[in-house]
Amino acid sequence: MAKYLVASFPWSSDMGNDVANALGLMHVVLETKQFPDGESYIRYPIDISTYDGLILIQRAYPEQNTRLIQAMLAIHAAHDLGVKRVHVILPYLPYSRQDRRFRDGEPVSLQTMLSLLSSLGASSIITVDVHKPEAFRVANTQCINIEPFKLYADRLRGIKDAVLLSPDIGSLWRVGKVSEYLGVSFSYLEKFRDRVTGEVTMKPKELDVAGKEVFIIDDIIATGGTIIEATKILRSLGAIRIHAIATHCLLLNMADSRMFDAGVSSITCSNTIPTRYSEVNVNQLIINVLKELVT
The missing domain is CATH 3.40.50.2020 (Rossmann fold)
Known part of the structure; x- marks a missing residue:
């Protein structure tokens, strides 16, 4: 060996x-x-x-x-x-x-x-x-x-009236995988980014979020701008609580504070980048892969 x-x-x-x-x-x-x-x-x-x-x-x-x-x-x-x-x-x-x-x-x-x-x-x-x-x-x-999606599903299991949401079509597959574990509805917001200025605009799809808890799932939270804009839209549609889940939390320029100010109820991240929100530990997932490679 x-x-x-x-x-x-x-x-x-x-x-x-x-x-x-x-x-x-x-x-x-x-x-x-x-x-x-x-x-x-x-x-x-x-x-x-x-x-x-x-x-x-x-x-x-x-x-x-x-x-x-x-x-x-x-x-x-x-x-x-x-x-x-x-x-x-x-x-x-x-x-x-x-x-x-x-x-x-x-x-x-x-x-x-x-x-x-x-x-x-x-x-x-x-x-x-x-x-x-x-x-x-x-x-x-x-x-x-x-992929850490089962870990996210395990955290959300048992929550009633939950809706899973991708902030754009690009991460819809992530939300879909979490949904497979939980059997709850999911959808997305249409996002448009100007490649020169970086400005983001969003257009809501037909979402039934009134009176429900919404969990926005993505791979990265950088400036938090996408989550903040999504929160405004979801609040206007009647969501009672909005939670952000992301694997990698960069949280630039006090993004977490600005997200909470916008109405986000919680932020959950993994320990790929240690932060105060790193509640999902991916170490065992890494260990499982390494066992296949080195033993």
């Missing part, structure tokens, strides 16, 4: 501990620092040349540019030191929203990131609830997207 090591960055050590304990592996925390000019330094604190494989865990947000470079340095160093297989866990995958060329002259940033990780020798890239799963692929590297 191949000999594996779990290595995590300091802000991912809780996840590293859970993974290592579940798989019966040793866990080390990488040394990191920033040089005065802003460049990144990483170091494995033990001799990793005796290991066949490595599980590398990096929460790549915030400071995603720095943290992605750190992950790349760690992948390259592992191979350079003789490790044959490196499974890279990026619970939230930065740059994944630019999964196609929206305007002439743009990069497809998701493919840029995946190509870089693959070229450095990542055997697999594992993430949770990537923005567009069908775009999450690259030659020569296994790309694994973990």
Whole structure:
């Protein structure tokens, strides 16, 4: 059997501990620092040349540019030191929203990131609830997207008069999967985004939300603008409470405060990005995937 090591960055050590304990592996925390000019330094604190494989865990947000470079340095160093297989866990995958060329002259940033990780020798890239799963692929590297939707359904089970809502057609499939577990109705709001200015406008579909609790489910809450606009529409349609559920909560510019001010009753996120709202723990889902890869 191949000999594996779990290595995590300091802000991912809780996840590293859970993974290592579940798989019966040793866990080390990488040394990191920033040089005065802003460049990144990483170091494995033990001799990793005796290991066949490595599980590398990096929460790549915030400071995603720095943290992605750190992950790349760690992948390259592992191979350079003789490790044959490196499974890279990026619970939230930065740059994944630019999964196609929206305007002439743009990069497809998701493919840029995946190509870089693959070229450095990542055997697999594992993430949770990537923005567009069908775009999450690259030659020569296994790309694994973990879906947390059963965990959301387990939290909502037993709630009466619930409606599941996607803030746009793009995430309707997410809401549909949660609905499959619960057997409750779901729908979506039509959203239009100006590709130049970024301004978002929304148009409601025919929704029966009067007197009901609405759960808006999406992959990312960034500025909260989509949730805030949806809340206004749903309030006008008679919803009694509106809850936001998202896998990755960036919560930029005090988005949570602005969402609560707009009438959102609760925010629930996963621990892919630790926040005060990280009530859904995806560690076991990651462990389940790793068991198939390394045992």
